[in-house]
Amino acid sequence: MRTERATVCIPQGIHAAIAHRLHREAGRFQSSLFLKHGARTASLGSIIAILALGVERGAEIEILADGSDESAALVAIVGLLDELAT
Template sequence: MQQVTLTLTNAVGLHARPAALFVQTAARFRSNITVRNVTRGTPPVNAKAILAVLTLGAERGHVIEIIAEGPDEADAIITLKTLVESRFGEDGG
């Protein structure tokens, strides 16, 4: 199992386009991947399910925890961490 805790710094957090990018990225991996909103204390949800990710209500400044477990867990964590840290390709913040 691999995990990472990150702070969302993009303008809208995990809503609409960023959430879609997050889910599409997670879906590329075979590992089971969950994400939870640490700030709101939500339970973990399937990171490959757009509706589940949207229910987190993860906004700018919120802390999220991503956990991956499976054959490509390390790559999944690195890739998702990079995506979040890049602010989902948004300019500015």
């Protein structure tokens, strides 16, 4: 399992459209992907679970990946978060 820390710079935080994009991007990989915010963790396989984290702009999160393509998956998710912040 690999992890990467990130700060959410998306102006409205992680809302439904962002959760959908994260979910769709995660579906491209064999690895299991998760977001951790505080003491809570959500699978990127569930839009509702992502939204339930209540991630606001400026929040520190961890992206966790476990599987055969975990490195590529982490790069893709972090890249998407960066792209969505602009």
